[in-house]
Amino acid sequence: MTEQHIKLPEGSIEKATTTLNLGPTHPATHGVFQNILELDGERIVSAEQTVGYIHRAFEKIAERRPLYQITPLTDRLNYCSSPINNMGWHLVCEKLLRIKTPKRVDYMRVIIMELARISDHLICTSVVGVDSGAFTGFLYVMQYRELIYEIYEEICGSRLTTNMGRIGGFERNFNSIVFEKLEKFLREYPAVLREFENLFTRNRIFMDRTIGTGGISADRALNYGFTGPNLRATGVDYDVRVHSPYSSYEDFDFEIPVGKTGDNYDRFLVRNQEMWQSLKIIEQAYKKVQAFKGADAEIYHADVPEYFLPKKSDVYTKMEALIWHFKIVMGETEIPPGEVYHSVEGGNGELGFYLITDGGRAPYRLHFRRPCFIYYQAYSELTKGGMLSDAVITMSSLNLIAGEMDA
Amino acid sequence: MNNEYIKQRLIEHFGDGASHFEEPYEMLTFETPKDSNLKVLQFLFDDPELRFQFLTDLTAVHYPNQKGRELAVVYHLHNLVDNIRIRFKVFTDIEKPEIFTATKIYSSANWMERETYDFYGIIFVGHPNLKRILNVDEMNYFPMRKEYPLEDQTRIDKDDAMFGR
Amino acid sequence: MSRPVRFNVNTVPANTKDHISIADMPPGQTGEGFFATKLSDAVGLARKNSMWPLPFATSCCGIEFMATMASHYDLARFGAERLGFSPRQCDLLMVMGTIAKKMGPILKQVYLQMAEPRWVMAVGACASSGGIFDSYSVLQGIDQIIPVDVYVPGCPPRPEGILDGFMRIQDLVGEESIRRRNGEQYKELMQSYGIK
Numbered sequence: 195m196t197e198q199h200i201k202l203p204e205g206s207i208e209k210a211t212t213t214l215n216l217g218p219t220h221p222a223t224h225g226v227f228q229n230i231l232e233l234d235g236e237r238i239v240s241a242e243q244t245v246g247y248i249h250r251a252f253e254k255i256a257e258r259r260p261l262y263q264i265t266p267l268t269d270r271l272n273y274c275s276s277p278i279n280n281m282g283w284h285l286v287c288e289k290l291l292r293i294k295t296p297k298r299v300d301y302m303r304v305i306i307m308e309l310a311r312i313s314d315h316l317i318c319t320s321v322v323g324v325d326s327g328a329f330t331g332f333l334y335v336m337q338y339r340e341l342i343y344e345i346y347e348e349i350c351g352s353r354l355t356t357n358m359g360r361i362g363g364f365e366r367n368f369n370s371i372v373f374e375k376l377e378k379f380l381r382e383y384p385a386v387l388r389e390f391e392n393l394f395t396r397n398r399i400f401m402d403r404t405i406g407t408g409g410i411s412a413d414r415a416l417n418y419g420f421t422g423p424n425l426r427a428t429g430v431d432y433d434v435r436v437h438s439p440y441s442s443y444e445d446f447d448f449e450i451p452v453g454k455t456g457d458n459y460d461r462f463l464v465r466n467q468e469m470w471q472s473l474k475i476i477e478q479a480y481k482k483v484q485a486f487k488g489a490d491a492e493i494y495h496a497d498v499p500e501y502f503l504p505k506k507s508d509v510y511t512k513m514e515a516l517i518w519h520f521k522i523v524m525g526e527t528e529i530p531p532g533e534v535y536h537s538v539e540g541g542n543g544e545l546g547f548y549l550i551t552d553g554g555r556a557p558y559r560l561h562f563r564r565p566c567f568i569y570y571q572a573y574s575e576l577t578k579g580g581m582l583s584d585a586v587i588t589m590s591s592l593n594l595i596a597g598e599m600d601a
Numbered sequence: 602m603n604n605e606y607i608k609q610r611l612i613e614h615f616g617d618g619a620s621h622f623e624e625p626y627e628m629l630t631f632e633t634p635k636d637s638n639l640k641v642l643q644f645l646f647d648d649p650e651l652r653f654q655f656l657t658d659l660t661a662v663h664y665p666n667q668k669g670r671e672l673a674v675v676y677h678l679h680n681l682v683d684n685i686r687i688r689f690k691v692f693t694d695i696e697k698p699e700i701f702t703a704t705k706i707y708s709s710a711n712w713m714e715r716e717t718y719d720f721y722g723i724i725f726v727g728h729p730n731l732k733r734i735l736n737v738d739e740m741n742y743f744p745m746r747k748e749y750p751l752e753d754q755t756r757i758d759k760d761d762a763m764f765g766r
Numbered sequence: 767m768s769r770p771v772r773f774n775v776n777t778v779p780a781n782t783k784d785h786i787s788i789a790d791m792p793p794g795q796t797g798e799g800f801f802a803t804k805l806s807d808a809v810g811l812a813r814k815n816s817m818w819p820l821p822f823a824t825s826c827c828g829i830e831f832m833a834t835m836a837s838h839y840d841l842a843r844f845g846a847e848r849l850g851f852s853p854r855q856c857d858l859l860m861v862m863g864t865i866a867k868k869m870g871p872i873l874k875q876v877y878l879q880m881a882e883p884r885w886v887m888a889v890g891a892c893a894s895s896g897g898i899f900d901s902y903s904v905l906q907g908i909d910q911i912i913p914v915d916v917y918v919p920g921c922p923p924r925p926e927g928i929l930d931g932f933m934r935i936q937d938l939v940g941e942e943s944i945r946r947r948n949g950e951q952y953k954e955l956m957q958s959y960g961i962k
Contacts (some may be wrong), residue, residue: 218872219822221851226824226869246735247869248824251901253720254744254751266898273826289626317829336836343833353833354922355826416681419656419709430681437684534626535658535677535688546658548677563658563677571712597825600735600866736903737868744902753902 211239216585218247224321225596229573229585236581241574245567249600256560260525261287262361262503264560269355271562272598275314275541276356277306277346282538285440286547287361287501290534295496298486299363300442302494304479305376306349306358307441307538308472312383313342314541315423315465315472318593322462323394325590326403331393338383341375348372362502363495368483380477387473391466401459408576408588409457418575419568422543424592427464428456434539445482448475458584458591465593500527525555542566542593566598602650602683604629610651614644619689630688638674638691639701645678645687646706653678653687659703659713661721665747671695672721676703693723702728720745810940813857813883815845817932817939820856822876824863827890830922831862839925844932853879858935859912864892865905877912878961882947885935888914889928891921913955 216229226247232239252271256264268283269276281303288295295303316339320332343353348371350358359365394400410420412428425432431450435443451467453460486493495502499518508515521527531553537546546563569592576592577585607629611619619641621632633641645653658677665671670692679686693700702725703710714725715734722743725731733740742749752759792811794803819841823831834841835849850856853876865873877886888908891897894917896906908914915938918931946952956962 218869219851219876225828246733246737246866247872248864248866249735249868249903250864250866250899251744251751251903255899255901258751270826273829317832333837336833337838340833340836340838353924354830414708416655417708419707432681437681532625533630535628535686537657544657546677548658548660548675550662559662561658561660567712567716568709571709749902751901753906756906 214582216589218244224590224594225599227570227594227596227599229589231577231582231585233582238577238580238582238585241577241585243570243573245570245596245599247600248596250597252562252601253560256557258556260555261501261529261557262522264557265359266355266357268562269357270597271564271601272314272540272542272545272566272595273355274317274595275310276354277310277358278314278538278540279545280356280358281307281441282536282540282545283547284359284361285538286534286536286549288496289536290530290532290549290551291361291498291501293362293496293498293501295363295441296493297442298483298490298493299495301479301482302364302368303359303441304443304446305476305483306346308476308479309342309345309379311541312469312472313339314593315469318541318591319390319394319462319465322404322458322587322591323400325586326400328393328397328400331390334386334393335390338379338386341379341383345372345375345379348375360495360502362498365495365503365505367492367494373480373484376476376480380473380480384473387466387469395463395466403583403587404458404462404591406455407458407580407584408591409455409460410572410576411456414572414575415456418572420543420572421565421569422540423464423468424456424461424569425543426450427453427460429454434537434544438537440536440538446475446478458587461591529553529555537563540565542595542598543569562601564598564601566594567601570594570599602685604685604687607651607685607687610648611641615641628686628688630690632690632692635691635693635700638676639703639706641689642676642678642703642706651680652682653680653685655679655681656703656707656709656713657686659710659717661717661723661745663721663746667692669694672698672723674700674717674723698723699726700724701726704728719743722746806942806944807940809944810942814936814939817844817846817858817885817935818848818850818856819846819858819860819932820850820853820876820880822859822861822863822873824861824865824869825892827862827893827922830925831860831889831928834925834928839929841929841932844929844936846932853877854881856880857883858885858887860887860889861893861908862889864897864899865908866903867905868903870905870911873908874911883939883942885915885939886912887916887918887931887935889918889920889931890923891919893917894919897921911959912961913959 211232211234214231214233216231218226218228228244230242252267256267265280265283268279271279316335320335323331346356347353350356410428412430415425415428429452431452433450448471451464453464503522504515504519509519529551531551533550535546535548537544543565545565548561549557550559552558576588604624608622618633618637619631623630645651657679660675662673663671672693672695674691677688691700700723702714714728717723718731719733719735720743792803792807794801821831859877888894893908896904916931916934918927920927
């Protein structure tokens with residue numbers, strides 16, 4: 195069969211690129227950030243990112259608020275896993291005030307932080323599925339996110355932006371309903387996660403779309419400041435929980451999954467494996483919490499009346515609690531001047547807090563080291579040379595949460 | 602490899618260039634004059650024993666009361682192999698806040714410096730694309746400086762008496 | 767092979783004796799083979815049970831919206847099965863999350879691209895009034911730039927709250943008069959926002 199070639203006169207078509215605006219209102223409900231792509235046909239030549247569409251000036255607001263009023267602000271950083279942000283903030287305050295929390299409090303914090311990590315990874319992995327056209331996985335796992343929300347509700351009253359805990363521990367002890375729901379979760383969730391993995395991991399279409407796209411090498415990733423599952427997918431096993439353990443993570447036995455090439459498929463697999471490891475940690479922590487009996491089982495906060503807001507029932511009936519409540523709320527307690535940096539392993543990587551106090555009620559300067567902001571810079575390098583559909587999958591597999599990016 | 606050793610190496614290499622050594626909460630903190638920030642970063646990056654090859658954070662602080670040293674740029678570095686963190690600060694005047702950019706050494710400094718410029722007005726000399734990143738492009742002041750208020754001053758519907766101002 | 771049922775393993779037969787509600791007919795005259803009612807009632811009934819929403823999700827409320835869309839609190843039961851992301855094809859603009867001043871013009875442009883009749887629902891404290899972010903960069907409520915029909919307070923509102931807001935929108939849609947969009951009051955409202 196002969197082919198007809200259309201011969202055009204020389205120089206009549208100039209090679210030009212199309213500019214496509216993958217704008218701030220974009221259908222993957224991740225949040226608002228904009229990518230201006232230069233396309234040559236279907237291939238991406240360059241990408242420019244614009245962020246700041248949800249800049250809420252957290253750092254300026256934090257200079258006005260006393261320490262415990264900053265907890266609701268930290269909730270709204272990475273809102274898919276807000277307990278981790280809350281606990282991270284309380285850990286910074288405890289480092290500043292040199293408070294040591296009892297072991298039971300640490301183990302309770304570990305349970306909550308790992309549940310939050312599972313919740314965050316579930317959103318990311320199921321939305322990678324939704325962006326590549328597979329809506330079913332999302333519906334299957336949302337049921338179990340609802341169960342995690344119910345556990346949060348029992349402890350702090352709220353589902354998503356939890357404002358959980360106090361400096362020194364929790365505001366109330368875990369009651370029997372929490373343990374019942376936790377047992378139900380531990381019993382039923384592994385089967386669901388296995389089913390979710392079955393749908394995606396060896397699925398031909400999903401593999402073809404994600405293998406080889408959006409990859410980055412370990413050196414470039416480290417230079418770009420990647421942390422968290424995105425860095426672990428490139429092969430570097432840096433995890434703040436193991437490197438600088440906080441909240442008694444050194445008492446737990448878990449592995450850190452790493453990938454090889456850092457492409458979208460590796461990120462997906464690393465997140466799935468991390469969910470399995472989180473389940474393992476929750477089981478161990480649950481047994482350790484149950485091992486405290488008698489009077490020890492009633493400990494849910496450190497003994498620091500100067501910084502721990504007392505229970506309302508005590509405030510209305512006991513004199514000391516009333517005085518401490520008054521002092522804490524009116525800002526009469528002593529916050530030592532100092533500067534401290536502490537980081538926790540958030541859902542996306544190393545979430546750091548740099549706090550400078552000057553003795554007053556509110557911090558002098560509070561800076562959040564936000565992992566999403568730092569690794570989104572590498573997006574143009576990740577997508578260069580790839581196709582447009584890969585750009586969308588890369589964006590969702592990086593787990594970009596706009597609240598954390600813009601703060 | 603501990604804070605003492607790092608301090609010793611820095612004093613040996615820079616002499617007076619590294620000063621004001623402190624250890625708040627076990628993290629070594631020091632200060633260098635603003636012209637040698639790249640030299641310090643390069644030394645800490647290249648040295649085969651110090652190996653501070655990860656830039657954790659880059660931010661700024663405004664001290665309106667210290668005349669001549671109002672703006673401080675703070676770098677947090679991390680040695681992933683030996684697990685040591687250090688912090689160093691570079692002070693500059695508010696009249697001419699120009700600091701050399703760290704983007705040649707660490708690519709992650711790109712957006713962090715843009716954010717610092719956006720909030721404090723520090724000009725990073727040599728930065729490939731120094732424009733506002735988080736605030737609106739038309740903004741003509743640097744909001745995180747202490748003299749500017751938090752709230753939007755153009756609102757007419759808020760009653761100051763009710764809001765405690 | 768069919769999937770084994772995991773939930774509701776010990777099923778209890780549903781007691782529907784007094785629990786089934788049938789949607790009421792709008793008031794009208796009925797006879798052999800015909801039913802006469804006001805045009806606005808019939809059109810309203812059709813419109814309200816097949817709204818096509820545009821989720822303009824910016825932050826935390828967007829995640830609660832994802833929970834509302836999922837199978838536990840199903841938004842599709844109310845007819846909002848097809849979520850569109852193109853304003854040209856949608857009726858209801860659900861603004862969920864904080865709108866910063868940088869985002870304001872974009873929101874206005876999306877609103878202008880929608881075709882009449884269009885409704886707006888502000889979900890969450892940030893969209894209704896700026897929420898906890900009383901700062902220089904946050905728009906203190908989207909009603910500064912576009913007219914809003916229903917506000918759903920909460921930070922974030924529970925999915926039941928979002929569903930309740932959706933039902934209030936359905937009430938508004940069902941009872942809207944045919945001539946509302948051409949009337950004087952509506953024109954004045956649009957003028958006050960600078961929309962032609």
